[in-house]
Amino acid sequence: MPAKILDGRVLAKELKEQLRQEVVGLKEKTGAVPRMINVMIGETHGACAYANSQKRIAEQIGICYELANLAQDISQEDLIAYVRKLNDDESVNGIMIHKPIPGHIDYRKVANCLDVAKDVEGINATNVGKMLLGETEMIPCTPAAVMEHIKSTGMDVRGKEVVIVGASEIVGKPLSLLFLRQMATVSVCHIATSEAGRLDEHLARADILVVAVGKAELIKGDKIKDGAIVVDVGINQLGDKMVGDVCFKSASQKASYITPVPGGVGPVTVVMLMRNGIEAYKMQKGIKS
Ligand code: NDP
Numbered sequence: 001m002p003a004k005i006l007d008g009r010v011l012a013k014e015l016k017e018q019l020r021q022e023v024v025g026l027k028e029k030t031g032a033v034p035r036m037i038n039v040m041i042g043e044t045h046g047a048c049a050y051a052n053s054q055k056r057i058a059e060q061i062g063i064c065y066e067l068a069n070l071a072q073d074i075s076q077e078d079l080i081a082y083v084r085k086l087n088d089d090e091s092v093n094g095i096m097i098h099k100p101i102p103g104h105i106d107y108r109k110v111a112n113c114l115d116v117a118k119d120v121e122g123i124n125a126t127n128v129g130k131m132l133l134g135e136t137e138m139i140p141c142t143p144a145a146v147m148e149h150i151k152s153t154g155m156d157v158r159g160k161e162v163v164i165v166g167a168s169e170i171v172g173k174p175l176s177l178l179f180l181r182q183m184a185t186v187s188v189c190h191i192a193t194s195e196a197g198r199l200d201e202h203l204a205r206a207d208i209l210v211v212a213v214g215k216a217e218l219i220k221g222d223k224i225k226d227g228a229i230v231v232d233v234g235i236n237q238l239g240d241k242m243v244g245d246v247c248f249k250s251a252s253q254k255a256s257y258i259t260p261v262p263g264g265v266g267p268v269t270v271v272m273l274m275r276n277g278i279e280a281y282k283m284q285k286g287i288k289s
Pocket residue numbers: 142165166167168169170171172189190191192193194199212213214215218233234235236265266269
């Protein structure tokens with residue numbers, strides 16, 4: 001039987017409505033709404049498209065969203081000084097550092113200057129560490145979106161074999177911690193797994209397979225376990241088409257659930273960013289979740 005589609009647009013709509021209602025409640029309680037600033041250095045077409053979608057979704061939820069456009073050649077010191085000013089500004093509740101950033105900027109240094117309480121992407125080293133300990137609500141947005149998709153299937157993750165292909169700091173690694181927290185058995189595969197010729201054996205036992213590699217249709221359906229839940233994080237341009245890291249056509253014949261690309265993880269990711277903005281606001285105002 002073909003897989004059920006995990007439609008990110010439908011899920012995002014439901015989550016947005018929940019957040020919208022929460023913001024209405026916060027406005028009644030505090031007289032204000034969360035305010036988030038996206039710091040963009042220079043301008044690239046892709047980055048702008050993503051920022052536009054953040055802005056649209058923030059507006060739908062009722063969050064105040066602003067884009068701070070800084071010059072492409074801003075120095076590291078000036079950028080850090082700018083971020084510190086936002087840290088000190090009590091009217092700002094959430095700060096994002098928009099990627100890509102120019103090569104002369106040390107991303108980690110900037111990330112570590114962010115006020116931990118305003119770091120809505122969960123990139124400051126303190127929040128990364130707190131995530132390991134389960135002590136922060138600032139979960140990186142894409143891993144959080146993957147978990148929302150899994151939750152929507154109703155599957156109990158406890159004791160399941162989860163295989164994550166891709167071990168990046170923004171997706172694979174934090175995601176492995178989220179699954180571990182839910183008592184799954186987690187394997188994280190990367191380039192060395194493939195080079196050792198061992199990727200297929202991991203794929204074959206995955207009850208849940210998440211792929212975040214950035215290589216068009218790397219994973220074909222014949223490698224996937226029957227009935228697996230497949231979440232495809234990848235975004236790749238193949239000719240004039242956008243495709244994921246999983247071959248959707250063949251994988252949807254084997255999986256029980258599958259996310260499409262586009263329209264799977266992406267739409268939910270932006271909503272997770274807004275959820276973090278709301279959590280940051282509540283923390284700063286001393287409002288319990
Ligand atoms: P990175 O390039 O940072 O990481 C890719 C990971 O895949 C690395 O761990 C790399 O291993 C591994 N890898 C590369 N080739 C192979 C292979 N043949 N077999 C196994 N592992 C391999 O990418 P990101 O995590 O930033 O992004 C991954 C994809 O997800 C991209 O397409 C990106 O556009 C998309 N994305 C989508 C988001 C969304 O919200 N929908 C958000 C973020 C990303 P190694 O480092 O060892 O080489």
